[in-house]
Amino acid sequence: MKPIRHARGEATRQAILEAAETVFAEVGFTTARLEDVAAAVGIRRPSIVYYFSNKQELYDAVEEDIFASMHREALGHIALHDKPIDKLLALLDGWLDFLVARPTAARIIQRLVADVSPRRGDPTQFSNILLRDVEIVVNEGVAVGDFRPLPPMHVVNAVGSSSLFYVCNSKQLGSNRSYDAADPAELESFRELLHLLTRAAVAPATPG
Amino acid sequence: MKPIRHARGEATRQAILEAAETVFAEVGFTTARLEDVAAAVGIRRPSIVYYFSNKQELYDAVEEDIFASMHREALGHIALHDKPIDKLLALLDGWLDFLVARPTAARIIQRLVADVSPRRGDPTQFSNILLRDVEIVVNEGVAVGDFRPLPPMHVVNAVGSSSLFYVCNSKQLGSNRSYDAADPAELESFRELLHLLTRAAVAPATPG
DNA sequence: ACGATTCTACCTTCGTGTAGGTAGATTTCT
DNA sequence: AGAAATCTACCTACACGAAGGTAGAATCGT
Numbered sequence: 001m002k003p004i005r006h007a008r009g010e011a012t013r014q015a016i017l018e019a020a021e022t023v024f025a026e027v028g029f030t031t032a033r034l035e036d037v038a039a040a041v042g043i044r045r046p047s048i049v050y051y052f053s054n055k056q057e058l059y060d061a062v063e064e065d066i067f068a069s070m071h072r073e074a075l076g077h078i079a080l081h082d083k084p085i086d087k088l089l090a091l092l093d094g095w096l097d098f099l100v101a102r103p104t105a106a107r108i109i110q111r112l113v114a115d116v117s118p119r120r121g122d123p124t125q126f127s128n129i130l131l132r133d134v135e136i137v138v139n140e141g142v143a144v145g146d147f148r149p150l151p152p153m154h155v156v157n158a159v160g161s162s163s164l165f166y167v168c169n170s171k172q173l174g175s176n177r178s179y180d181a182a183d184p185a186e187l188e189s190f191r192e193l194l195h196l197l198t199r200a201a202v203a204p205a206t207p208g
Numbered sequence: 209m210k211p212i213r214h215a216r217g218e219a220t221r222q223a224i225l226e227a228a229e230t231v232f233a234e235v236g237f238t239t240a241r242l243e244d245v246a247a248a249v250g251i252r253r254p255s256i257v258y259y260f261s262n263k264q265e266l267y268d269a270v271e272e273d274i275f276a277s278m279h280r281e282a283l284g285h286i287a288l289h290d291k292p293i294d295k296l297l298a299l300l301d302g303w304l305d306f307l308v309a310r311p312t313a314a315r316i317i318q319r320l321v322a323d324v325s326p327r328r329g330d331p332t333q334f335s336n337i338l339l340r341d342v343e344i345v346v347n348e349g350v351a352v353g354d355f356r357p358l359p360p361m362h363v364v365n366a367v368g369s370s371s372l373f374y375v376c377n378s379k380q381l382g383s384n385r386s387y388d389a390a391d392p393a394e395l396e397s398f399r400e401l402l403h404l405l406t407r408a409a410v411a412p413a414t415p416g
Numbered sequence: 417a418c419g420a421t422t423c424t425a426c427c428t429t430c431g432t433g434t435a436g437g438t439a440g441a442t443t444t445c446t
Numbered sequence: 447a448g449a450a451a452t453c454t455a456c457c458t459a460c461a462c463g464a465a466g467g468t469a470g471a472a473t474c475g476t
Binding site for chain 2: 025026027028029030031107108110111113114115116122123124128131150153154156157158159160161162164165166168169172173174177179189190193194196197199200201
């Protein structure tokens with residue numbers, strides 16, 4: 001809430017945010033050391049306090065930015081389409097593209113899902129914006145009759161999760177199974193599968 | 209590696225293991241306090257050292273047990289079937305049932321995926337056994353011609369991930385969206401979706 | 417009695433938060 | 447314009463709590 005007027009300060013703040021996202025993504029909130037964040041930026045640890053009053057606030061800023069950016073990207077994709085199925089595919093494509101471009105975000109979300117009581121009080125303080133996007137699109141599809149009736153959160157669990165795994169697991173399944181999540185061929189191959197599954201999940205008629 | 213001969217000791221060791229799984233699941237390795245593990249068992253913290261020489265070793269034992277148990281359960285399910293698709297569905301059902309019955313395991317695996325370099329050296333030290341199960345079943349299906357050619361790890365990322373999310377997310381999507389992952393109706397509804405997606409993922413012909 | 421098991425007490429490390437200082441840029445006042 | 451006052455953007459140094467590890471004593475069971 002500190003008014004940052006000068007350009008240099010704003011740049012530093014941004015640099016801290018980015019460095020923090022990387023550090024938090026690698027090892028999680030508790031293990032993450034502000035020392036490392038500062039080192040990555042090229043400043044001393046206490047200087048971080050000038051911009052973020054404590055570790056938790058810094059983390060919150062990171063998480064908030066992640067979901068806000070992801071939401072923005074998804075909206076951009078959705079807006080280009082009319083039919084519910086196309087909107088849904090666009091939404092999921094938006095997520096996939098975002099996570100592939102920003103794998104640190106993927107890891108942070110992945111941890112968030114693992115936590116038993118993330119942000120005590122409202123676990124969806126920052127993620128809610130994304131969940132609502134899904135609800136809107138899915139509910140519209142169901143209302144129009146293009147989708148079979150299914151809980152929007154099932155879509156999140158079933159197909160939303162896969163993009164996270166695709167990104168997080170790329171270097172983690174053993175050296176012989178590793179792949180490059182950002183490789184165009186690899187990515188498009190996975191995207192096809194994602195679309196296939198999504199269509200199958202919402203399709204109204206159950207084929208033979 | 210310590211030889212535990214007496215029954216009492218073996219029981220304590222098991223109790224520590226179970227308590228540790230819960231604590232590690234809730235907050236992750238670093239945040240987890242051995243103090244809490246001891247309290248849950250009803251002993252003092254230093255007594256843990258009698259069974260597990262340090263925190264890391266305790267954690268490793270937890271993780272190893274999770275994957276070994278999950279593998280056992282999956283094998284049990286697979287053995288009942290012949291056709292690749294049925295084996296695959298049985299494998300995934302085994303995972304789902306295991307995770308629903310043992311949600312702490314789900315959270316621990318979820319964190320494992322988030323970590324950038326889990327168990328330095330070999331990230332799949334304990335999980336490899338599960339990945340191989342999937343490879344065997346999927347490769348067989350592909351070889352026989354029942355499945356279209358697709359990387360086994362895509363199956364893991366695409367459909368394996370969903371069960372983890374289903375379990376972890378149950379109380380985490382906001383109070384109005386929460387559900388009981390162990391509720392029979394809820395579970396069977398999700399299982400149907402899981403099967404639907406799995407069939408879609410491996411189906412050889414792409415229907416109109 | 418003797419090993420198995422659990423305890424108390426202490427040490428050490430690590431990382432955050434905080435207090436307070438300073439160089440240099442920016443604004444204010446005359 | 448130029449000195450005075452103020453602000454920005456960092457810094458060094460330290461206090462403190464939290465948690466893991468360790469040494470060695472006490473107790474339990476057979």
